[in-house]
Amino acid sequence: MGSPRMAMNGKSLLVLCGVLAIGMLPKSAEAQEWRFEPILKAGLVSDDNANLSARLDEEVDLNGYLLEARADIKYSLSNITSFLLQPRVSIKEYPDDSEFDSDDFYLRSTLIHRAQSSTIGFRVNFDQQSVRTAERTESDLEIEDPDEIPDDDTGRVGLDGDRSRWRVSPYWNYQLSNVSSVEATVDYFNTSYDDIIPGTLIDYTDTRLNLNYRRSISSTTNGIITVTGRRYDPDDVILEENNGYGVLGGFERALSPKTRLVAMVGVENTDQAMGQSDTDLIGNVTLTRELETIRLFARYQRAITGNGSGTVELRDTLNMNFNRRLNERISAGLGVRAYQAEQIGEFSTIGDRDYVQLQTQFTWYVTKAFVIEADYRYTVLDRSPAAGVVGVNEQRSNSNEISLWFVYQPKTAPRL
């Protein structure tokens, strides 16, 4: 077995987050701004194959209601220090299938402090979700930070139980000159599963360190070099840890005042058990565009990712969000989240997967504060058997989910 696990429990993380936040908050009350934006949502949902079963006779048709409460608590001081705390509770109740009820909790927090030539940031997230929702990645039209797009799902949504996940991500950016800067980022995940069948999903920690060098090439283009390293450590007596090292190079370019492109390409080597290693091409292309009535985010990424399968995998991912305001009160959104995952390690509890979720959403601003959202999602999951499993063919499942939300957001300004 590998190195000692990075022991970090919830209490110590909260204390650490709190201490850093208090330490960076100014003592003066001048130019401080607090904002509190609550959002309350109630809705109805129907899913014709909620457990993504490949067999028709095992499909679960769920109909129920949804409650969600979220608050964005924002603090800023003269553009120097800002802090965001975002707790969210999501409750799903299915009167005819109460065994699928779930209460999911999310906490996002981000602290940013800017000095004369450097910026320090600290992100702490905590999620506690049912396995059925946690292990199925969902398209999200509201996502703003590409780093928040999850890539750690296994597709094993037919299991009972819960998943808890901590994410701790400090970063430091230093401006070397007018045209160049360096940045160091640590991304630490600690994921654990409760009340599941042993051996189906495995607790793990996953730590990645990125070192970036960025240099301005022209008024519209920056060159970027990234050196990356990671350690994936499954909490299992048989499975080995995976260490990886890689390098990427690329650029970001402003194609127009409202359109931005980032492209990176590189390689990453992943150490395996018994002296083996695997070298893979990695990279990403990200396009963002914001017009008067249109907002677009599109990203293709090829990366080595870790999850509860007990090993890392090579994942090609496509994320696209498109929002368009149709008139003063109605907007439409399209979302695509798709991936193809291929196991790298010799031992894994799951096989290769192809996943596609297509989302379409219509939003009606009845008033500035009261909003109705209609959402449809079509999901396809193809699963190959895990390595070593014989006599099982590839399995394909699909589901249709439609939901209707009634949203009360008294202090949130519509984005489009």
Place this chain on the structure above:
Amino acid sequence: MSRSASLFAALLLMVVSSSALAQDIRYSWFEISYVVQDVDKDASRTDVLIGQTADISAQDGDGVKFRGSLGTWQNFFAFVDFNSSDIDVDALVTNSQGQFSAGDEFDFTAIRGGVGYRWPLSPKTDVYGALSFDSTDLDFGIIANENFDTDDNGIGAVAGFRTMFSDKVELRANVRYTSVGDVDLTTGEFDSDTLIGIGFGYELIRGLSITGDFESGEFSSFNIGFRLDLDED
């Protein structure tokens, strides 16, 4: 809620008051549709070792279709077409114990992606041609120990026209060739087919249209849905 009901509910949301402006023929859009798919194929497999014959009859079904197009450099455009349907299938198994019938569904998936070029004949009428990579997949699972699954990839080509019949109404027609448009389910071998399609679009509100298409061939289909323009006016 069934797939049909889900799509119907989604379509109802689209019935909103129209205040459309005059529009040109657009090549950057995304479309989601409810599709009725006809397969209508029979197959038979015999296992001489166990003395059993499995006969299946694939019929019709329904599903969803997603299509997208992106106008690119000059008059070129790129497109993708994803069709996923659940098709009814009847099975009759004959062996020494007698005859046993069963009914089930199978997954029919057709994916196309490619590039095309348009020639404007007038400000309101285009003809176009496109080449594509086509994939067709019929996933039955195991029926009486017989595996009828089959899939193949090939090439396709389409030629058609689009015209703005009025400011709000678009009419279109096409002829499409695909090398994976027909299948012999007994052998699993694919064959080519030529399909003829017609369709319409009606702009409900600026940037949003209701759309319908019918395509006739070995795998005929009818779909109705809505289209969202990806470009600003």
